[in-house]
Amino acid sequence: xxxxxxxxxxxxxxxxxxxxxxxxxxxxxxxxxxxxxxxxxxxxxxxxxxxxxxxxxxxxxxxxxxxxxxxxxxxxxxxxxxxxxxxxxxxxxxxxxxxxxxxxxxxxxxxxxxxxxxxxxxxxxxxxxxxxxxxxxxxxxxxxxxxxxxxxxxxxxxxxxxxxxxxxxxxxxxxxxxxxxxxxxxxxxxxxxxxxxxxxxxxxxxxxxxxxxxxxxxxxxxxxxxxxxxxxxxxxxxxxxxxxxxxxxxxxxxxxxxxxxxxxxxxxxxxxxxxxxxxxxxxxxxxxxxxx
Amino acid sequence: xxxxxxxxxxxxxxxxxxxxxxxxxxxxxxxxxxxxxxxxxxxxxxxxxxxxxxxxxxxxxxxxxxxxxxxxxxxxxxxxxxxxxxxxxxxxxxxxxxxxxxxxxxxxxxxxxxxxxxxxxxxxxxxxxxxxxxxxxxxxxxxxxxxxxxxxxxxxxxxxxxxxxxxxxxxxxxxxxxxxxxxxxxxxxxxxxxxxxxxxxxxxxxxxxxxxxxxxxxxxxxxxxxxxxxxxxxxxxxxxxxxxxxxxxxxxxxxxxxxxxxxxxxxxxxxxxxxxxxxxxxxxxxxxxxxx
Numbered sequence: 001x002x003x004x005x006x007x008x009x010x011x012x013x014x015x016x017x018x019x020x021x022x023x024x025x026x027x028x029x030x031x032x033x034x035x036x037x038x039x040x041x042x043x044x045x046x047x048x049x050x051x052x053x054x055x056x057x058x059x060x061x062x063x064x065x066x067x068x069x070x071x072x073x074x075x076x077x078x079x080x081x082x083x084x085x086x087x088x089x090x091x092x093x094x095x096x097x098x099x100x101x102x103x104x105x106x107x108x109x110x111x112x113x114x115x116x117x118x119x120x121x122x123x124x125x126x127x128x129x130x131x132x133x134x135x136x137x138x139x140x141x142x143x144x145x146x147x148x149x150x151x152x153x154x155x156x157x158x159x160x161x162x163x164x165x166x167x168x169x170x171x172x173x174x175x176x177x178x179x180x181x182x183x184x185x186x187x188x189x190x191x192x193x194x195x196x197x198x199x200x201x202x203x204x205x206x207x208x209x210x211x212x213x214x215x216x217x218x219x220x221x222x223x224x225x226x227x228x229x230x231x232x233x234x235x236x237x238x239x240x241x242x243x244x245x246x247x248x249x250x251x252x253x254x255x256x257x258x259x260x261x262x263x264x265x266x267x268x269x270x271x272x273x274x275x276x277x278x279x280x281x282x283x284x285x286x287x288x289x290x291x292x
Numbered sequence: 293x294x295x296x297x298x299x300x301x302x303x304x305x306x307x308x309x310x311x312x313x314x315x316x317x318x319x320x321x322x323x324x325x326x327x328x329x330x331x332x333x334x335x336x337x338x339x340x341x342x343x344x345x346x347x348x349x350x351x352x353x354x355x356x357x358x359x360x361x362x363x364x365x366x367x368x369x370x371x372x373x374x375x376x377x378x379x380x381x382x383x384x385x386x387x388x389x390x391x392x393x394x395x396x397x398x399x400x401x402x403x404x405x406x407x408x409x410x411x412x413x414x415x416x417x418x419x420x421x422x423x424x425x426x427x428x429x430x431x432x433x434x435x436x437x438x439x440x441x442x443x444x445x446x447x448x449x450x451x452x453x454x455x456x457x458x459x460x461x462x463x464x465x466x467x468x469x470x471x472x473x474x475x476x477x478x479x480x481x482x483x484x485x486x487x488x489x490x491x492x493x494x495x496x497x498x499x500x501x502x503x504x505x506x507x508x509x510x511x512x513x514x515x516x517x518x519x520x521x522x523x524x525x526x527x528x529x530x531x532x533x534x535x536x537x538x539x540x541x542x543x544x545x546x547x548x549x550x551x552x553x554x555x556x557x558x559x560x561x562x563x564x565x566x567x568x569x570x571x572x573x574x575x576x577x578x579x580x581x582x583x584x
Contacts, residue, residue, distance in 0.1 A: 107508070110491075110493060110497070110501075111491070111492055111493070112488070112491040112492070112493075114488070114491075114501040114504065114505060115501065115504040115505050115507065115508040115510060116504055117504050117507060117508075144500065145496075159493055159497050160497060160500040160504070161494070161496040161497045161500065162466065162496050162497075162499055162500050163496050165466045165467065166458075166462065166466065166496060166499075168465070168466075169461040169462055169464075169465040169466050170458065170461055172461075172465065173460070173461040173464065173465045174454065174457045174458065174460075174461050175457065196404070196406070199402075199403070199404040199406075200403055200404070200531070201402060201403070201404075201451055201531055201532070202453070202495075202527055202528065202530070202531025202532070203494075203495050203496070203527065203531075204437075204453040204454050204455050204458060204495070204524065204527060204528050204531070205402070205451050205452065205453045205454075205528075205531060205532070206406075207454055207458075208436065208452040208453065208454050209402075209406040209407065212406065212407040212408055212409050212452070213406060213407050215407065215409060216399070216407040216409075218407060232496065235494055235495065235496060236494065236496050236497075238494070239492070239493055239494025239495075239496070239497060240493070240494070240497070
């Protein structure tokens with residue numbers, strides 16, 4: 001079968017053997033915001049045409065492709081949800097050259113009853129067998145970081161943190177960006193920012209310190225971006241992580257490395273999951289699904 | 293004398309009687325970023341020419357006009373600082389038609405030793421006689437909100453919170469802005485946001501709830517901006533305000549009203565100071581200064 005993690009800005013396709021092994025892969029920038037005029041069907045055919053010609057006829061899609069802004073809206077499935085629950089709630093998509101199904105996103109509420117949603121991360125979570133088997137905490141860092149609690153083989157709870165997007169907005173559109181120049185993302189200044197997030201005063205105060213410390217010469221312009229990043233990621237981790245937790249950090253290596261260091265600074269233990277969690281999750285859901 | 297609060301985006305001038313009474317006033321948008329090519333001298337003459345012609349010959353300037361981006365850089369004065377300390381540290385500015393002096397900004401460190409700076413707020417603080425006399429806590433809300441501790445007639449400590457600027461960046465440059473439409477700033481949704489800031493999960497999580505609650509239909513698009521504002525202001529207050537404090541809130545009436553409600557929601561007591569604190573502070577400093 002073919003499994004595709006089709007997000008807002010990226011498209012990643014995997015040709016999968018029956019045992020889940022990745023036989024081939026493709027990646028492009030054709031995320032849903034880069035597909036003009038709703039031409040998802042044409043885009044899909046262009047991307048995976050050779051695999052279809054080679055005989056593949058099952059395609060499973062996860063991620064923002066199933067959102068209102070995507071190809072077809074796949075209704076959210078409420079948590080708790082196991083891989084079999086998700087596999088039983090796929091949405092069929094009309095496509096002339098293969099059977100295409102969409103993985104639903106998940107919804108729930110946080111501890112205070114406020115709505116929560118995810119699309120795509122559930123598939124990555126299901127791609128970590130040890131997490132499904134033993135339960136635990138996962139962190140999927142990024143534009144909208146997710147912290148996920150897995151219990152009894154199901155996704156039992158999760159929260160979203162706008163860390164990456166707030167970093168971009170603050171760096172690009174506040175006074176802080178004026179005195180920042182590119183520099184190392186993961187060094188002493190990043191760690192200083194993570195430590196800073198434990199001080200009194202709150203996030204809105206701590207980020208002003210990026211400017212004040214630069215003004216008085218205590219922070220180099222090339223270190224200011226990493227310090228800001230450390231402050232924001234530190235606040236995310238301290239708010240989301242249970243004390244002393246073991247956290248499965250799922251994502252691209254440079255990001256899992258950054259978060260693993262910050263999690264250690266905040267008193268937790270990180271297990272980096274740099275593999276193809278999305279491919280493994282798509283294989284598992286595809287295997288549990290009814291295709292006929 | 294003439295007292296001028298000359299900030300980043302606004303210019304407010306007061307013609308003051310010897311007892312501090314405001315005899316006349318002017319306001320314009322000619323803040324320092326709106327003065328081209330460093331033409332501060334010409335701008336000042338255009339704004340207050342008639343008062344100079346009427347015989348005024350002492351001009352006291354406070355605010356960002358004394359910053360590196362302003363007319364002349366007035367060095368920061370370290371805290372603790374009383375009005376007499378500030379009056380003894382004015383910087384003379386060359387100007388052919390009157391004696392012009394700049395009020396210095398203040399600097400210090402927060403509880404963790406991180407640098408802090410203010411320019412202009414010290415003058416407003418000094419314009420509240422009851423605060424100087426009895427000591428206490430002041431809040432000056434805005435783009436960069438200041439929380440200030442006054443003891444023994446001196447500014448003893450302060451912290452800055454980037455609340456207003458982060459609101460603008462998040463609303464204008466993240467996904468949250470896409471589902472926001474103009475609506476009432478100070479109503480039930482604002483208060484819900486302030487209450488939300490007490491929940492677990494942290495600021496970066498709480499603001500994602502603006503999107504999630506809108507997606508599931510629990511928050512109207514016209515209420516989303518006020519809810520976001522309440523979350524941010526609530527986080528500022530809970531991080532900055534000593535428990536059960538009486539807070540002097542200094543600023544424009546619509547902003548002091550918003551903050552007074554939020555301070556009450558967070559368990560504090562607000563005393564709104566909607567008067568011309570800058571004018572009163574300029575009069576006090578000008579009275580203590582050596583002009584000859």
